[in-house]
Amino acid sequence: MRSPERLAVTWSSEPSFAHVDDARRAAARWGLALYERPRKGSLQRALGTVADALLVRGGDGWTLVDAGGSLRVTPGLALLRLKRLASGGALPDLLLRHAGITAGETIVDATLGLAADARVLASAAGPTGRVIGLEASLPLAVLLSEGLALETPWPGSAPLEIVHARADTWLRAQPSRSVEVVFFDPMFERTKAASPAFQHLRRFAEMTAISRATIDEARRVARRLVLMKSSDPSLFPPLGLEPLAPSSTASVYWGRLVVR
Ligand SMILES: C[S@@+](CC[C@H](N)C(=O)[O-])C[C@H]1O[C@@H](n2cnc3c(N)ncnc32)[C@H](O)[C@@H]1O
Known part of the structure; x- marks a missing residue:
């Protein structure tokens, strides 16, 4: 994992009491160092001395x-x-089309990232469903967990639970057939341009490939489906995933394993 060696929590240059409180609580919750930033203190100066990332x-x-x-x-x-989904637009959401989520299901997003896919999965699972987002990178897990807690969720969505864990470790600890779907969207060494947010995510993200052993664990834990999104379809067969037919213009490919 390309996690910074030293990660700390702090507040903005002119914080409110509530923000200072939030930072203190988050540092305690995640067992992280707290940087008591002086009023108008420079973050750039703190980086590299106090911590590598804040x-x-x-x-x-x-x-x-x-x-x-x-x-x-x-x-x-x-x-x-x-x-687009709420307006019943003509274009399908490929994740939902391939995952076939119904209300009330429990879905594991095993590679949470910036939680775009997890939010869409949560909207389909509805308030009686559950989405568990796994993130191996500590800075990303804290950022997402604390950040999402401040948001108003999309109406009618399943709660999104964020766990700081590697997918393989977490899956090994779960009972067999305990969730409906396990979804993977792992990182790749891409050469083509990514969005600015994604370029920043890459500096913190877990880059190791998902192994066949992890997919086998996902198959044991899932009652219905293991699904993967990838920019490289040649990856699917060695992982035991069936490649789904791509559209003629596809830059993203899907592989699945239907659990019976
Ligand atoms: C391509 S991003 C996922 C993007 C996500 N689908 C979204 O909609 O924002 C992959 C993320 O999964 C995390 N990751 C990669 N391998 C992992 C693993 N084995 N276990 C848990 N998280 C992992 C990375 O740190 C990164 O944040």
Whole structure:
């Protein structure tokens, strides 16, 4: 994992009492160091001395800052997808089409990232469902967990529970057939341009490939489906996943294992 060696929690340069409180609580909850930032103190000076990356509570929520830039949690891309789904638009959401989620299901998003897919899955699972988002990177897990807690969820969504864990470790500890779907969207060494948020995510993300052993565990834990999204379809057969027919213009490919 490309996690910073040293991660600390702090607040913005002119914080409210509530933001200072939030930062203190988050540091305690996650067992992280707290940087008591002086009023108007420079973050750039703190980086490299106090910590390699800082989780900053400010008026615009939580931001993860390091020498390479900053990353925030926003509904972003998920919002466009959720609005399109709500308006009954003609274009299908490929994740929901392939996952076939019905209300009340429990879904594991084993590679949470910025939670765009998890938010869409949560909208389909509905208030009686459950979405568990696994994130191996501690800075990303804290950013997402604290950031999402400040948001108003999309109406009628399942609660989104965020767990700081590697997918393989978490899955091994679960009972067999205890969730409906396990979904993976792992990182790849891409050369093509990514969105700014994604470029920042890469500095913190877990980059190791998902192994066949992890897919086998997912198959044991899932009652219905193991699904993977990838930019490289050649990956699916060695993992025991059936490649789904791509559209002629696809840059994203889907592989699945239907559990019977
Ligand atoms: C491509 S991003 C996922 C993007 C996500 N689907 C979204 O909609 O924002 C992959 C994320 O999964 C995390 N990750 C990669 N391998 C993992 C693993 N084995 N267990 C848990 N998290 C993992 C990475 O740290 C990264 O944040």
